[in-house]
Amino acid sequence: MQSAELAPLPFDSWGLGLKRPLLVAGPCSAESEDQVMAAAHGIKADGRAQVFRAGLWKPRTRPGQFEGVGDAGLAWLQRVKHETGLLVTTEVATPAHAEACLAAGIDMLWIGARTTPNPFSVQAIADALQGSDVPVLVKNPINPDLHLWTGALERLHRAGLRRLAAVHRGFSWFERTPYRNSPMWEFPIRLKAAHPGLEMIFDPSHVAGHPDRIGLVAQQALDLGFSGLMIEVHPNPAEARSDAEQQVTPGAFSTLLDSLMFRSALPTSGMRSSLEELRDLIDQLDEDMAQKLSARMDIAERIGDYKRAHQVAILQPERWERILQRQLRLARHLGLSEAFVREFMDAIHRESIRRQTFEGAQEASVGSEEHSSKGT
Ligand code: PEP
Ligand code: MN
Numbered sequence: 001m002q003s004a005e006l007a008p009l010p011f012d013s014w015g016l017g018l019k020r021p022l023l024v025a026g027p028c029s030a031e032s033e034d035q036v037m038a039a040a041h042g043i044k045a046d047g048r049a050q051v052f053r054a055g056l057w058k059p060r061t062r063p064g065q066f067e068g069v070g071d072a073g074l075a076w077l078q079r080v081k082h083e084t085g086l087l088v089t090t091e092v093a094t095p096a097h098a099e100a101c102l103a104a105g106i107d108m109l110w111i112g113a114r115t116t117p118n119p120f121s122v123q124a125i126a127d128a129l130q131g132s133d134v135p136v137l138v139k140n141p142i143n144p145d146l147h148l149w150t151g152a153l154e155r156l157h158r159a160g161l162r163r164l165a166a167v168h169r170g171f172s173w174f175e176r177t178p179y180r181n182s183p184m185w186e187f188p189i190r191l192k193a194a195h196p197g198l199e200m201i202f203d204p205s206h207v208a209g210h211p212d213r214i215g216l217v218a219q220q221a222l223d224l225g226f227s228g229l230m231i232e233v234h235p236n237p238a239e240a241r242s243d244a245e246q247q248v249t250p251g252a253f254s255t256l257l258d259s260l261m262f263r264s265a266l267p268t269s270g271m272r273s274s275l276e277e278l279r280d281l282i283d284q285l286d287e288d289m290a291q292k293l294s295a296r297m298d299i300a301e302r303i304g305d306y307k308r309a310h311q312v313a314i315l316q317p318e319r320w321e322r323i324l325q326r327q328l329r330l331a332r333h334l335g336l337s338e339a340f341v342r343e344f345m346d347a348i349h350r351e352s353i354r355r356q357t358f359e360g361a362q363e364a365s366v367g368s369e370e371h372s373s374k375g376t
Contacts, residue, residue, distance in 0.1 A: 005154055005157060005158075006153055006198070007162070007197065008164040008197055008199070009163055009164075009197075010199060011165075014135055014163045021222065021226065021228040022050060022199075022227060023051070023229055024051040024052075024089065024228065024229070025051075025052065025232075025233045025253060026039055026043065026052045026054045026232070027054050027247065028058075028240060029054065029055045029058050029240070029241055029243075030090075031069065031241050032069075033079070035235060036076040037079065037080065039054070039233055039250065040052050041084065042253075043084075043086065044085075044086060051086060051087045051107070052080050052084070052086040052087065053088075053089050053090070054073065054076075055090060055242070056069060056071070056073040056091070057092070057097050058242055059112055059114045071100055073090075074104040075104075077104070078105065081105075087108060089106065089107060089108040090106055091112045092125060093111070093115045093125075094121070094125070095124050095128035098128040099128055102132055102134060108137060110137040110138070111136065111137070113140060113142045113206075114142060116138055116152045117141035119148075119151060119152075119155070122151070122152045122155045127159065130159040133161060133162065133163065135161075135163035135164070135165070136156055136161055136163070137164075137166070137230075138153050138156070138165070138166055139167040139168075139169050142171065142172045143171060144173070144184055146190055146191060149191060150191065153166065165200065165228075166188070166198055166199070167201045167203055168202050168203065168207075168226070169203035169206040169230075170182055170183050170184070178213065179208060179209060179213065179217070180206065180210070189281050189284075189285070201227055201229065201230050202228070202229055203230040204217045204229060205243070205246045206232075206243075209246050210246055211246065211247075211248045214231065214248070215259050215260065218231075219260055220284065222260060222261065223280055223284075224280055224281060231248070231253060232246060232247040232248070233248055233250055234249070235249065235250065296348070296352075297351065300355055300356055314356045315353060
């Protein structure tokens with residue numbers, strides 16, 4: 001099997017004294033020497049992060065935005081390392097970035113969500129890093145594609161790199177979600193299940209997209225047994241030249257860490273029993289499914305309102321047949337049995353129809369009134 005190829009080392013064997021959960025913190029972008037030093041000293045004063053991050057080359061989705069200070073920032077990261085003792089990391093997207101970082105003694109590199117999905121770019125970086133054994137953190141691709149994520153790790157592994165970790169930063173998704181990038185926990189969970197030895201870091205800043213939601217998703221990741229967190233910390237978030245809406249001050253970073261329960265920071269190398277870990281994963285997936293079912297029923301109800309207003313029949317057998325066939329195709333692809341998927345979809349269809357009928361709609365609205373009257 002291809003997956004057997006990946007044998008990354010655990011943090012304990014990276015030779016850097018990394019603790020679990022590993023905390024990586026720093027601004028989205030390095031903007032000036034003063035800004036970098038202010039962030040670094042603030043993070044150092046808190047004392048819990050071991051690694052300082054700052055993007056020097058910024059991959060922006062649209063042109064015409066701040067694209068980073070480039071090579072000039074390498075000296076600032078060296079100063080951070082020298083003055084604070086923090087390890088330093090930055091994003092690399094080309095062989096030239098990788099070489100510049102190696103020459104400057106940057107402790108760790110990361111590959112960003114816009115680079116991971118490009119096999120040519122990842123291979124070119126892997127070739128440039130061959131023989132260096134520098135640690136590399138690989139962010140998931142922007143789109144939910146597990147093979148591209150695994151493929152990037154494999155390319156680095158084939159280049160002889162063993163100090164590898166994955167960073168989950170959420171996925172861009174067409175549905176509206178409360179997050180900037182949907183966490184879709186099933187993807188990191190499947191990556192971890194295929195490669196149990198792989199260290200997984202969670203980036204709640206890029207998932208949440210707003211300081212208010214960082215704590216909630218960060219806690220979920222810790223409960224799922226992630227190995228660490230990467231959080232964007234800026235001395236003056238409002239003035240940040242990238243990701244201004246999601247960065248937190250060093251003070252807010254400390255408060256955030258105080259609010260988290262670091263369950264896995266236990267003795268015995270921080271590992272809970274794998275049974276417990278797997279049960280947590282199941283609980284999380286069940287919660288995700290309940291949320292999706294509830295969203296689906298709400299939409300079905302809206303369709304019911306439309307059908308009533310336009311005097312269209314509630315039951316539309318051809319439409320249902322199309323939905324079912326689509327699900328069965330998907331099921332085959334995902335290795336789910338046809339009988340199971342038929343039974344599951346039938347149950348969903350029955351409930352949708354019930355909710356679309358007048359009786360169902362009425363019952364739901366009485367339910368929500370009861371709910372709101374309890375709340376006031
Ligand atoms: C970042 O870490 O600032 C960044 C650009 O992240 P991502 O590649 O996950 O979008
Ligand atoms: Mn960012």
